[in-house]
Amino acid sequence: MSTPDLNLLVTLDVLLSEGSVAKAARRLHLSPSAMSRALARLRETTGDPLLVRAGRGLVPTPRALELREQVSQLVQDAQALLRPVQAPDLGRLSRTFTLRTREGFVENFALDLIARINEQAPGVRLRFVEKTNNDSTALREGSVDLETAVVNKDTSPELRTQALFGDRLIGVVRAGHPLSLAEVSAARYAAGGHIGVSMRGLDQGPIDQALESLSLSREIVTTVPGFSSALGLARSSDLIASVPERYTASLRVGMHSFALPFAVPAFTIAMLWHPRMEADPVHRWFRGCLREVCARKTIEI
Structure with missing residues (x-):
């Protein structure tokens, strides 16, 4: 059995609505002969004449009357399905977004993001999960809606990205630390004990490369996986933490x-998402909220 041409549903809807081949042809911008051929195909497909001559006009058969409302509803449903998605009603929206990010982001941006979302969509909830690697599988599988990252050559080319803010590395020490009492030179910085920050346990990074170019090196006393841990250690010791400036603004309160x-090269923090979420209006709104919060968050050192 051959698959029926679903385009005939629109033709049948118009024919049954107009009750005239000529009027239906004008409505669908077809010639009368093309509409007559379409009616012939409909008769063959349904096994019913559908419209029959009665005087100078056409009248529907009982089968056509039976189909009329059903076909009209099918066409309306199909048109609604294929129509561009309308703007969501944020006030009635109920949805949870999962944001994957590194340690420090929640402390620095979460409260502002939650407040921004609650202004328009009080039914939306946020779920933060820790980012322990750069694997994009969670975005691809849909268990994560959005993540933050420094975009580089390891970023999957299939992902969509948009910059959130530029950042740079700075030094941070406890209040009253010797480095807080006078201008910091490269030699004084290198001479102190340092806290390394690395998810993979690596000690070397752009700071070490910059120091090497000055014939200097630093001693990494300990390595931690995140910025919060680094700043926590620096706050209660004489160790030096080197962390992103904007990313850790809230975490550094009370420190020097x-x-x-x-x-040291600056870098850009971006948000990443899977292409299948590109056109989702609610996801687009959520991306806008994150972008606005990150854009207006200012810092001073």
């Missing part, structure tokens, strides 16, 4: 922060 006395 200083610009690194040598050049």
